[in-house]
Amino acid sequence: MGPLISRRAFVIGALGASVLLTVGSLAESPNILAPLIPPSEDTVAVGNAATLETAYQTALASKNPSNDLYVPAGYSDFFYFPYPVSASPYYKDVIVRLPDPVPLTSESQVLTVPQTINGTLYNSKFVAYNTTCVHLQCLVNPGYDPVSGEFRLQCPCHGSQYRLSDGVPVAGPAFDLGLKPLPQITIKYDPVSGNIVATNGQNGINGVPGVGRTH
Amino acid sequence: MAAPTKKQGVLDPIIALLRWIWNELERTIIPAIKLVFPSRFISPLGFLGMLTVVVFVILGVTGALLLFHYTPIFGDCSNVTSTPAACNQAFQSVQSINNQVNWGSIIRNIHYQASNAMVLLAVMHMFYQYFAGRYKLRYEILWVTGIILGVVTIIEAYTGYDLIFNIRGQLAINIGRTLTLDTPILGANLAQIIFGFGFNDLTIRFYAFHVFIIPIIMLAIMSVHLPRNLVLDIPVASAITGIILILGGLFPVEVGVAYIPSLPTQITFPEWYFTSLYAFIRVKGLDPFIAGAIIPTIFVLIFLLVPFFDRGRKIAMVDRPFWVALGVAALGQIAIVTVWGFRASNPFLALLNENQLVVDPILFGGSLLIASALAYGFVYAFVRWRRAKLEALRTAKKPVPYRRVPPYILSKSEVFSLLTGLLILQGFLDFSIFRSLIDSLQNFALLEIGMVFVAFAATVHIYRVANKIK
Numbered sequence: 001m002g003p004l005i006s007r008r009a010f011v012i013g014a015l016g017a018s019v020l021l022t023v024g025s026l027a028e029s030p031n032i033l034a035p036l037i038p039p040s041e042d043t044v045a046v047g048n049a050a051t052l053e054t055a056y057q058t059a060l061a062s063k064n065p066s067n068d069l070y071v072p073a074g075y076s077d078f079f080y081f082p083y084p085v086s087a088s089p090y091y092k093d094v095i096v097r098l099p100d101p102v103p104l105t106s107e108s109q110v111l112t113v114p115q116t117i118n119g120t121l122y123n124s125k126f127v128a129y130n131t132t133c134v135h136l137q138c139l140v141n142p143g144y145d146p147v148s149g150e151f152r153l154q155c156p157c158h159g160s161q162y163r164l165s166d167g168v169p170v171a172g173p174a175f176d177l178g179l180k181p182l183p184q185i186t187i188k189y190d191p192v193s194g195n196i197v198a199t200n201g202q203n204g205i206n207g208v209p210g211v212g213r214t215h
Numbered sequence: 216m217a218a219p220t221k222k223q224g225v226l227d228p229i230i231a232l233l234r235w236i237w238n239e240l241e242r243t244i245i246p247a248i249k250l251v252f253p254s255r256f257i258s259p260l261g262f263l264g265m266l267t268v269v270v271f272v273i274l275g276v277t278g279a280l281l282l283f284h285y286t287p288i289f290g291d292c293s294n295v296t297s298t299p300a301a302c303n304q305a306f307q308s309v310q311s312i313n314n315q316v317n318w319g320s321i322i323r324n325i326h327y328q329a330s331n332a333m334v335l336l337a338v339m340h341m342f343y344q345y346f347a348g349r350y351k352l353r354y355e356i357l358w359v360t361g362i363i364l365g366v367v368t369i370i371e372a373y374t375g376y377d378l379i380f381n382i383r384g385q386l387a388i389n390i391g392r393t394l395t396l397d398t399p400i401l402g403a404n405l406a407q408i409i410f411g412f413g414f415n416d417l418t419i420r421f422y423a424f425h426v427f428i429i430p431i432i433m434l435a436i437m438s439v440h441l442p443r444n445l446v447l448d449i450p451v452a453s454a455i456t457g458i459i460l461i462l463g464g465l466f467p468v469e470v471g472v473a474y475i476p477s478l479p480t481q482i483t484f485p486e487w488y489f490t491s492l493y494a495f496i497r498v499k500g501l502d503p504f505i506a507g508a509i510i511p512t513i514f515v516l517i518f519l520l521v522p523f524f525d526r527g528r529k530i531a532m533v534d535r536p537f538w539v540a541l542g543v544a545a546l547g548q549i550a551i552v553t554v555w556g557f558r559a560s561n562p563f564l565a566l567l568n569e570n571q572l573v574v575d576p577i578l579f580g581g582s583l584l585i586a587s588a589l590a591y592g593f594v595y596a597f598v599r600w601r602r603a604k605l606e607a608l609r610t611a612k613k614p615v616p617y618r619r620v621p622p623y624i625l626s627k628s629e630v631f632s633l634l635t636g637l638l639i640l641q642g643f644l645d646f647s648i649f650r651s652l653i654d655s656l657q658n659f660a661l662l663e664i665g666m667v668f669v670a671f672a673a674t675v676h677i678y679r680v681a682n683k684i685k
Contacts, residue, residue, distance in 0.1 A: 026404065078477045085292045085476045086413050089385075092476060136496065136503050137389040141479035147570055156482040157386050158497050159572025172573050176500045210393065 045195040046079040046128065046187060047095040049113050052196075053124045056097040057117075072096055072142035072151060072164070078131070081185060081198045082205060089139075090132040090209040093185050094153070095196060096142050096164060098125040102151050107166035107181065111196065113189045126196060127164065128185035129153060132209035135160045135173045140182070145171075153182065167213070180212025250445045256676065262446040263340035264361075268437070269452045270333040273459065277326040278426065284312045284319065287422035289380065289414035292476045305380040305418050306473045313470050320657045324463030330372050332459050334488050337365050338549075341518075345542050348530030351522040360440040362519045367433055369488055374425040376486055380418070381471030383483035388417065390496070390507070397504040450679070454672035460665025464658045482566065490556025491549060497556075497574045518545075533605060536598035540591045547590040551583055630681040637674045641667055 005013075056075040062068045076096040083091045098110060111126045131140045131153070138157035142164060145152050148171075151164035160172035160179075167182035169175040186204045190197050198204045207213040240246060259266065286308035290301040312319040341361060344350060350358035373391065377384040388410070395406040411420045472481065485493050495506035525538050532539050555562065559571035566572070608615055625633070644663045651660040 073479050078479075080476070086415060088412065089414050089476065090389075132389075136507075137393040138386045139389070139480045141481075143569070145568075145570060154569040156382075156480050156569060157390065157572075158503075159569045161569060172569070173497075173499070173501075173503065176573070177502065210396075 043197045043199050044079070044081050045190075045193070046081060046093070046185070046198050047077040047126075047196045048194055049115055049124055049126070049189060049196055050117055050194055052077065052095070052097040052126070053115065053117060053122050056099070056124075057122075069099060070144040070146075072099070072144065076142050079198075088209075090130075090137060091205075092131045092139055093128055093198075093205075094131050094140075094142055095126055095128040095185075095187065098127050098165065099151055100125070102165045105163070105166045105168070107168055109166070109184045109186070111187050111189060113196075115194075126187060127167075128187045128196075128198070129162075129167045130183040130185065130205060130207070130209045132182075133157070133160050133174065134169070134179045134182065134210060134212040135177070137210040180207070183207025183209060183213050248445065249443060250447060253446060253448055254679070256679065257446070257448065259448065259451045260339075260343050262448065262451075263336055263343055264440075264442075265445060265447045266452060266455050267333055267336045267340055269447070269455065270329050270336060270459070271433070273329045273456060274326060274333060275430070277322050277329065280322045281312065281326060282426060284308060284316050285378070285422075287378070287418050289418045292414075303380055303473055303475060305378060306470070309379050310470050310473075318657075320467065321463070321661045324467050324658070324661055325460060327468040328459045328463040328466075330375060331487070332455070332462075334368060334372055336455075337368055341365060342542065342546060345518075345521070346532060346539060348532070348535060348538075351525055352528070352530065355522045357440060357442060358522050359519060360436050362515065364433060364436045364440055366515060367429060367436065371425065371429045371433065372486065372488065374421045374429065378418070378421055378425055379471065380414075380474050381483075382474050382480050383471055383485065385474035386480060386483060387485055387489075394504060394507045398508070450672040450675040453668050453675075457665040457668025457670075457672065460661055460668060462665075464660075464662025464665060467658050482569065482572070484557060487553060487557075490554075491552040492556075494552050494555035494574060494579070497572055498576050498579050499573050500576060514545075533598060533602045536595050536602065539598050540595035543594040544587040544591040547586045548583060551586050555579060555582075625677070625680060627681075630677060633677050634674060634681075637670050637677070641670050641674075644670065 052075055059067060059069050059071065059074045065071075067074045076094055078092060078094050080091050081093050085092070104110060109127065111128075113124045113126065115122055115124060132138075133140050133155040135155065135158055138155050140153040140155045140160070140162065143152055143154040144150075145154070145161060150170070152170065153162040153164060153167065155161070155172065155174075158173050160169060160174035162169050162174070162182050167184060169179055169181065173179075183205050184207070185198050186206065187196050187198050189195075286304045288304045290304040292302040309323075312323055314320070344354075344358070344361070373387065377388050377391075392406055392410045395409060396402050398405060409420065409424075411417050471483070474480075484490060492507050492511060495501065495510055496503055498506060521538070525535070527535065529535065555574065557566075559566035560574055561571070562578075564571065605615060644667050648660050648663045648667070651657075651663065
């Protein structure tokens with residue numbers, strides 16, 4: 001009587017099993033890589049309410065077209081949240097002092113901060129978005145579109161444009177392809193320090209950078 | 216009586232040593248390489264591949280020199296309210312190569328123009344071999360490896376211009392990473408392997424890819440791609456080198472705007488060999504993965520598979536109207552799409568703001584279709600007409616008319632005055648290079664070094680032509 005299983009069959013079986021195991025472990029790889037994702041912080045100061053409001057008032061009063069109301073870069077700040085820039089360049093976010101004439105929509109998530117600067121009371125409105133374009137992950141900038149007369153977040157690569165009031169795509173490939181809005185950052189006002197802070201680690205961003213808003 | 220002995224020279228032992236080494240090389244692979252240095256002038260179109268290798272060597276040498284001064288570190292940009300000194304060290308090192316390192320701008324300009332020349336020469340080489348029919352009938356391996364080598368060359372160029380870490384490079388990284396992520400099944404893992412976590416990781420990875428991994432892959436493919444008989448004409452190689460240097464002197468490459476995480480990005484164009492993809496991605500309503508990955512893959516695949524569809528035994532252009540017309544149409548498509556990539560949605564306006572980036576699909580597709588259909592139709596009709604004419608001549612037993620351009624014979628005085636003029640020019644250039652290096656006129660020096668190369672090529676060529684005069 002010969003062996004239970006021939007040598008050739010055994011080798012083939014062993015090879016097949018190892019290939020299956022390799023494929024299986026590759027499929028599981030996101031879990032293997034999970035420990036490499038850096039831990040999140042609890043609270044991050046993303047901008048100073050008074051500084052942004054002052055910059056906005058300066059822009060309002062300015063007669064110079066390179067830093068007036070229609071250049072939102074002047075009264076906005078970039079920050080990284082919930083992970084630092086060393087973890088991923090795609091967690092780049094922007095906080096903007098939302099210009100007052102901008103109409104709000106049902107999607108808008110605006111933080112209003114009543115604050116007194118130099119004896120004047122201002123109702124400052126702030127919005128914060130992740131800047132990674134949902135089309136091909138270039139980094140968008142706050143800007144003004146003179147054709148539509150809207151304040152927008154504009155992508156320099158392929159021309160996607162998002163409304164500044166709610167981050168919904170209104171032009172360019174992100175609009176044409178029906179992609180999701182930019183993720184919003186949940187921001188709060190910290191009256192002690194006067195800073196605007198983003199909290200709660202990963203829950204502070206309602207979406208995935210480069211993919212879009214989830215809820 | 217002893218024979219009169221030759222007087223011993225100082226160099227004799229050295230010559231003897233060199234001769235000994237040459238004889239002992241018999242056991243190595245070197246005598247088996249059939250590298251021919253033609254004694255007559257032959258068309259450089261026939262050895263464009265060898266010229267690509269020459270440019271590859273130039274890139275290797277200049278790249279090695281750049282290695283000493285490049286810092287593959289993105290650095291610490293965590294403080295986004297101000298721009299820290301340690302942020303984007305990669306860009307800073309490129310900037311210092313351009314402005315501070317001795318000969319830095321010269322080397323960088325050569326490296327940049329040589330990279331453009333390599334892509335251009337590789338594409339020209341491919342199309343020349345395509346029209347010459349040298350892709351089938353036992354040329355299949357050479358053709359397929361050549362196409363793969365071309366794609367790898369473009370990937371190598373991509374990793375190179377991302378390493379500068381200006382805004383253009385950074386945006387190109389984002390696009391490349393997203394397209395990799397969108398790849399079915401393997402996408403997420405591939406993106407992590409290629410692009411890593413964060414920019415510090417990415418910089419060191421792209422550095423490894425650009426200076427070691429991809430060049431090694433290219434050398435490996437090249438070892439299969441080399442045909443058995445190689446031709447290299449030294450004057451033409453010298454002229455190509457000179458032209459690269461002259462272009463480097465005339466059009467010095469910019470460092471661009473640094474990518475700083477706390478600052479806004481801006482509109483930039485990719486390199487000219489990527490503007491075609493850029494144009495496709497910008498077409499309204501076209502899925503980015505289809506535009507940026509599937510369409511170019513199909514385009515490359517068609518070329519890759521040409522030898523397996525063209526089963527004809529004939530290689531003359533008149534006998535392959537379909538394939539010749541297809542090649543011309545492909546050339547036309549590449550040209551149109553490449554130009555589109557540089558233009559706004561209205562191609563006659565300058566591209567100034569984000570509103571103009573989206574390209575109208577009807578205008579884009581229409582121009583593409585009309586151009587390629589016209590190119591295909593005209594070339595196909597012309598080749599068929601030409602073949603019919605040749606057939607008619609053959610049946611009538613008439614000789615095929617062949618227009619021979621009579622070579623222009625230089626007279627002795629012309630040869631002497633040309634050679635003298637070129638030598639004086641070279642002497643003047645040498646002096647002038649010395650002066651411009653003292654005055655640190657780097658671009659001017661580069662231009663003149665290039666002119667020396669071209670003058671050398673012209674001198675050798677005239678000498679070669681003159682030797683034919685009996």
